[in-house]
Amino acid sequence: MTGGRSHLVWWLLVGATLLFLFAPVAVVLLFSFNAASTTSLPFAGFSLRWYERAFGDHQFVVALLNSVKVAIVVAIFTAVVGTSAAFALSRRRSRWLDLFSSFVTAPLILPTLFLGIALLSFYTQIGLRPWLGTAMIGHALVTLPFVVLIVNARLMRLDRSIEEAARDLGATPFQSFRLIVLPLVAPALLGAILIVVAWSFDELVITFFTSGGDATLPVRIWGMLRRGIDPSVNAMASIILLTTIACTLLAGRFISGREIAR
């Protein structure tokens, strides 16, 4: 039987892949706590000095706040617009809506480099000066499909007669939405928002093209890396990493597999 051996080969392959994927992540995280002032072995002891230094850097703090602002504005915008769009898509069937649905989801598959360049030249054409707000528009464009698709999937699984029962028992369309539909959709919506935040928080390419002088955290890190590696970059990257991982894990608790598998 070669079964045992092929099993071993299989596991080695899986192990090597995981190592290749996650070793760099672990290295960055580890070195962000390294006391030594170079990003190299040996490990010189645990220290928070790079975090202190990062937070002592005014430009870093501005970039971090910019990232938070973008994430919050984009999350609120996509939640409101995405939920409305999902509601329309799940409630009415028409060719126009099918077309609309393809348009909404298109940014998901367009390369971000292309989107970044396209947005920048568009802003230039209409005389809009790139700043944090234009970066938010770019983020919203790409993250809207997440919200629309996830919330729409949840609405599709919702028994229509639950809404009809609410209307039948005296609720106006708005009351039925607020008291019945929204609470039932809320977990999926919250999950979608967390995915949007995770995506927005580490987005570089579109932000780089469209934010003008207002750097977000990834843009700031990119700028610093061009001047050589300072270990405080590891600390900044780790902040992004932990935020993204936390959001994604939390999102998974709110959205069932069926809703992501779209």
Next chain:
Amino acid sequence: MGTGTGRVTRDDPAGEAAIAVEGVCKRFGTTTALDGVSLRVEPGTFVSLLGPSGCGKTTLLRIIGGFEHADAGSISIHGVRVDRLPPNRRPVNTVFQRYALFPHKSIFENIAFPLALQRVPRAEQRARVAEMLDLVRLPGIEARSPAQLSGGQAQRVALARALIGRPRVLLLDEPLAALDLKLRKAMQLELRRIQEELGTSFLYVTHDQEEALTMSDWIVLMSEGRIAQQGTPAEVYERPANVFASGFIGEANLLPGIVAATDGTTARVRLADGGAEVTAPANGVRSDQPVVVSVRPERLRIGRAGSANGAENRIPGRLTRRVFLGNIRREFVAIGPDLVLVAQRGVDAEPIPNGEPVEVSWQAANTILLPDEGASHGG
């Protein structure tokens, strides 16, 4: 099979109907769901909309509830036209087939939902919810969640929720379809008890003819978007107006044939298959008219050939099969090359072995002649 309790109040036809449907038409794309349906539900009665799936009965109920809009015709509820009103402004409530309880709300919140919308004081809400739960015989379950209920309990809660606003008319869309047979039978009697206790008019959609016969004061039988027949349960069972009604309500032997002779009161019909002749009340048929002879299985008697019993119609045949159903026996008798009659006999009747020549007999008065519309001859 029971009949209604006969509480039909039709003595005031000019009075205000609980529901008046006038010439309602509805099309979905190229399919016609409703083709000029008119009916009245008298106040305080239990009316069933009966028919096979796809006959338009649920569409009609949804139009009355306000979930669909008719292309033509009008709906009035207690004298008020409701065609343009949304569901929340119609004086009717609906019990849905799949209960449609709000999964994120407790049983109390579910039942009190209409009261909460009207900002009824909390103490009154509590009292009325308790009263409703007593009515549906589920006292004290206010704190539970819908996920903790069985199907039968969920449907009782849905009923309590639909009734708490004290609607004068309740619409029920196959509310028992998802329950098992035994529970369904118990719930049929429960529904009837609640309807009589409250005096609310019920319009009940079902595809189960036995359910309709058990519960209703009035049955509206639908087929392909039209009303095939309406009447009391006894009327539609004893005097079906057409082949469809005869085959759909109860069981019937449907035998196509041609009227050989008629004197206006009785007619003689030659059966297409086997050529035997049958005597029946004329029911307005003319000579040479193609008709369908309808006889209920329980009206047939089976005896050994030549046994006298005074029945006008006697056809020789051969016993082909017997099915034991507990309280009755069902026997199949071949009377022509492709013609088999179904008869029903008590379990105490003298057993006749399979393959024996027998004589099927029944009285002319128990025979119904129906115009042959070229419809299906099943049954």
